[in-house]
Amino acid sequence: MNDVKFRNLLSAELLKMWSLRSTPWVFLATALAAIGFNAGEAYDRTHYWTEQDTRSAAKFISDGIPVQMSFTDNASLIFALAVTAIGIVAISGEYSTGLIRTTFTAVPARRSVMAAKALVMAGVMSIFGALIALVSFYVTQGILGMKDVGVSIDHPGALRGVVASALLAPVCALVGMGIGTLLRHAGPSMVAGVVILLLAPFLFSEDHRWSAVLNHALPMSAWRRLLETPFTPEIPQPWTTTGAWIVYAAWALGAVVASVTVVQRRDQ
DSSP states (O other): OOHEOOOHHHHHHHHHHHHHHHHHHHHHHHHHHHHHHHHHHHHHHHHHHOOOHHTTHHHHHTTTHHHHHTHHHHHHEEEEEHHHHHHHHHHHHHHHTTTHHHHHOOOOOHHHHHHHHHHHHHHHHHHHHHHHEEEEEEHHOOOHHHTTTOOOOSSHHHHHHHHHHHHHHHHHHHHHHHHHHHOHHHHHHHHHHHHHIIIIIHHOOOOSSHHHHHHTHHHHHHHHHHHOOOOOOOOOOOOOOHHHHHHHHHHHHHHHHHHHHHHHSOOO
């Protein structure tokens, strides 16, 4: 398929995404929820600030807590599940309505269609994730700054945390698209997404090497590792930020490969 036709596929997929009336509202609700949770936890921390906290402000910063509060666990889970759902619905919705058959009839090159869908999803979610991560960072650091414990974007580990939080969006959305392509139905796909993102990290502990390896291979575990600053908690099985970036890339690439392979080999 030549470049002109592929550009047409990109335009078509982008139009599909934004033609649904619910799409802007889903993005808005996800953004408000993520930013709201982050800002709320930062506000609670400063609201209940004590004299002891003031004396240990330097340790608060050196331990990397301001960076970790720029995108909290609660916000990340809601954010990850929401963008995963967007990825799932983007493909399962076409299966449920039969639109996927029409698409593949018009464009027999199924791999090109899925590649275009994945590229559009990755691009839109990367921009969306970057906006949420940056806004969350500056809002939370502004709130923490009222107690002189906010940090700037050039603080050690801060930029990496922002980038990791931003890229959580395209990674999870592509994973959702991959799950939706494999299972075709929204319900089972949502359950699979919850298991992978929410439950799996709690099933594998850090106590044993094999369990730690499985835990480290999960996208949310990789995100948490990337958000750590030079202060690293003592854990039985430590791992590197390079390994976490590889996990990110492997999940995103694996999801795209799975989607492209499945539609090529399976009847619609």
